[in-house]
Amino acid sequence: xxxxxxxxxxxxxxxxxxxxxxxxxxxxxxxxxxxxxxxxxxxxxxxxxxxxxxxxxxxxxxxxxxxxxxxxxxxxxxxxxxxxxxxxxxxxxxxxxxxxxxxxxxxxxxxxxxxxxxxxxxxxxxxxxxxxxxxxxxxxxxxxxxxxxxxxxxxxxxxxxxxxxxxxxxxxxxxxxxxxxxxxxxxxxxxxxxxxxxxxxxxxxxxxxxxxxxxxxxxxxxxxxxxxxxxxxxxxxxxxxxxxxxxxxxxxxxxxxxxxxxxxxxxxxxxxxxxxxx
Amino acid sequence: xxxxxxxxxxxxxxxxxxxxxxxxxxxxxxxxxxxxxxxxxxxxxxxxxxxxxxxxxxxxxxxxxxxxxxxxxxxxxxxxxxxxxxxxxxxxxxxxxxxxxxxxxxxxxxxxxxxxxxxxxxxxxxxxxxxxxxxxxxxxxxxxxxxxxxxxxxxxxxxxxxxxxxxxxxxxxxxxxxxxxxxxxxxxxxxxxxxxxxxxxxxxxxxxxxxxxxxxxxxxxxxxxxxxxxxxxxxxxxxxxxxxxxxxxxxxxxxxxxxxxxxxxxxxxxxxxxxxxxxxxxxxxxxxxxxxxxxxxxxxxxxxxxxxxxxxxxxxxxxxxx
Numbered sequence: 001x002x003x004x005x006x007x008x009x010x011x012x013x014x015x016x017x018x019x020x021x022x023x024x025x026x027x028x029x030x031x032x033x034x035x036x037x038x039x040x041x042x043x044x045x046x047x048x049x050x051x052x053x054x055x056x057x058x059x060x061x062x063x064x065x066x067x068x069x070x071x072x073x074x075x076x077x078x079x080x081x082x083x084x085x086x087x088x089x090x091x092x093x094x095x096x097x098x099x100x101x102x103x104x105x106x107x108x109x110x111x112x113x114x115x116x117x118x119x120x121x122x123x124x125x126x127x128x129x130x131x132x133x134x135x136x137x138x139x140x141x142x143x144x145x146x147x148x149x150x151x152x153x154x155x156x157x158x159x160x161x162x163x164x165x166x167x168x169x170x171x172x173x174x175x176x177x178x179x180x181x182x183x184x185x186x187x188x189x190x191x192x193x194x195x196x197x198x199x200x201x202x203x204x205x206x207x208x209x210x211x212x213x214x215x216x217x218x219x220x221x222x223x224x225x226x227x228x229x230x231x232x233x234x235x236x237x238x239x240x241x242x243x244x245x246x247x248x249x250x251x252x253x254x255x256x257x258x259x260x261x262x263x264x265x266x267x268x269x270x271x272x273x274x275x276x277x278x
Numbered sequence: 279x280x281x282x283x284x285x286x287x288x289x290x291x292x293x294x295x296x297x298x299x300x301x302x303x304x305x306x307x308x309x310x311x312x313x314x315x316x317x318x319x320x321x322x323x324x325x326x327x328x329x330x331x332x333x334x335x336x337x338x339x340x341x342x343x344x345x346x347x348x349x350x351x352x353x354x355x356x357x358x359x360x361x362x363x364x365x366x367x368x369x370x371x372x373x374x375x376x377x378x379x380x381x382x383x384x385x386x387x388x389x390x391x392x393x394x395x396x397x398x399x400x401x402x403x404x405x406x407x408x409x410x411x412x413x414x415x416x417x418x419x420x421x422x423x424x425x426x427x428x429x430x431x432x433x434x435x436x437x438x439x440x441x442x443x444x445x446x447x448x449x450x451x452x453x454x455x456x457x458x459x460x461x462x463x464x465x466x467x468x469x470x471x472x473x474x475x476x477x478x479x480x481x482x483x484x485x486x487x488x489x490x491x492x493x494x495x496x497x498x499x500x501x502x503x504x505x506x507x508x509x510x511x512x513x514x515x516x517x518x519x520x521x522x523x524x525x526x527x528x529x530x531x532x533x534x535x536x537x538x539x540x541x542x543x544x545x546x547x548x549x550x551x552x553x554x555x556x557x558x559x560x561x562x563x564x565x566x567x568x569x570x571x572x573x574x575x576x577x578x579x580x581x582x583x584x585x586x587x588x589x590x591x592x593x594x595x596x597x598x599x600x
Contacts, residue, residue: 176329177362177420179349181376181427191375195366275366 050250061248066227074233078212081151085208089159097167114156119217122153127221142224150218155211159204166200195275202271206264213256280305280463286335295321297487308457310478311467318487319467323433328352340430355424359436361416363408369419370404376427394422414445434466450477471511483507500596508598515568524570526595529587536588538563545583552576
């Protein structure tokens with residue numbers, strides 16, 4: 001089809017029906033290789049390791065009371081933290097966007113601190129305030145409250161940062177339209193503003209939940225790691241690795257992976273429902 | 279006497295947006311607030327709607343003092359320039375919103391929404407989201423939403439401002455017909471004098487936060503109260519110390535008693551009309567004069583670029599000395 005002069009440039013793509021240009025083919029290739037090397041292959045390897053010893057090892061690990069308790073603790077704490085974050089994160093984002101006050105810029109920066117801080121430092125910070133030598137007389141080390149607090153600390157920015165830009169983009173005239181139609185502030189918030197924010201809140205909640213079930217650094221210092229009581233899944237994985245049981249470690253890892261995927265799917269469904277219901 | 283605005287002042291910081299506004303909008307009419315951008319017309323509309331509080335003065339809607347009533351309680355339908363659609367709701371839900379808030383029975387809401395969908399020709403788009411509609415359709419939806427609550431007055435803030443010229447024109451005609459059907463007291467803001475002249479029963483010209491003139495389109499066009507009103511309602515040109523509309527100038531190729539004389543220095547044909555620029559020979563009349571004639575007239579008079587012509591106001595032409 002092509003003429004002789006330009007044949008050289010075209011021959012490579014002439015027979016394909018794909019709409020990809022030569023350039024975007026390379027881009028797609030690089031992206032896939034990169035993603036595979038970093039994510040897909042290691043994930044597959046973990047799944048393989050987990051099932052290497054057969055399903056019996058898999059079930060044995062999960063039915064071990066301490067392991068089951070660690071996973072339950074992790075998921076329950078993560079869910080609680082996510083719920084608190086959804087409320088508080090939205091409120092903080094609202095305050096940051098809608099209100100003007102002295103020190104707002106400073107607060108904007110401080111919000112991001114849990115992002116930037118190494119989580120072990122976060123643990124250290126909490127330890128110095130709420131540890132055995134607490135200046136305020138509150139000691140949460142080795143308790144589930146301590147885990148809750150540490151998780152709240154590290155997940156604080158997620159909902160705030162996903163909701164904030166959406167809230168900024170929200171048109172003021174939409175709220176005015178609702179008001180002129182007779183809606184009170186509360187009705188406007190419930191039926192107009194929150195449904196518009198729902199996808200952003202869900203995205204922030206997914207991130208916060210994922211971060212909470214995987215949190216490690218800050219919990220090393222706070223949780224105390226007592227089997228069956230304050231041992232979380234990530235620390236359980238470490239213990240299995242250290243005691244030379246990679247299959248069991250991988251089993252817990254796979255379960256966490258499934259929980260994370262399920263959480264993301266569920267939150268996506270909830271946000272769609274909320275956005276449509278209005 | 280549907281809307282009564284008395285002594286309204288409104289400032290934003292140092293900027294006086296409205297100064298001593300007194301206005302009576304008669305019931306059942308279509309009234310235009312016309313003026314340049316930043317002149318205060320939108321602010322006045324928002325004060326009437328309760329979306330903005332006046333610094334002083336009062337607003338009465340249908341005999342009820344609304345000055346201290348919040349927007350929610352004024353029973354005013356408001357249509358925004360950029361539609362203000364509830365994006366996450368379908369067209370049907372958008373229109374039903376005001377009725378659902380008023381906790382009307384389901385059957386009544388359904389019937390009313392159906393009727394409004396019909397009125398704004400959106401019946402087959404009822405289940406769509408606003409993002410799946412064109413600009414004109416979105417604005418019709420916004421209008422139906424505002425009408426659903428059976429408002430005492432309908433206020434439209436530059437309702438066609440975000441639409442392209444053709445849709446603007448269609449919607450403008452449609453609004454006029456709709457108003458003849460529904461008869462709700464309507465006030466709309468526009469900076470387009472053609473829109474105001476074509477649609478409105480009464481025009482209120484607002485400039486610099488003050489009302490320049492109130493009158494019917496004919497009044498304003500034929501008896502402008504000020505240079506501003508004359509120049510804002512259509513093209514004007516200066517002929518012998520007077521402001522006059524370019525089509526009100528009599529032009530002749532033969533010497534006659536004239537206000538100015540000179541050669542045709544520019545010739546632009548736009549569709550059926552020819553826009554001429556005549557540069558007078560008189561040194562005391564330094565500005566060129568704009569003259570508009572129809573193409574047929576130009577042919578009949580035998581006009582050509584460069585011709586020496588004599589100009590004078592037509593008999594009965596509206597002029598304002600300046």
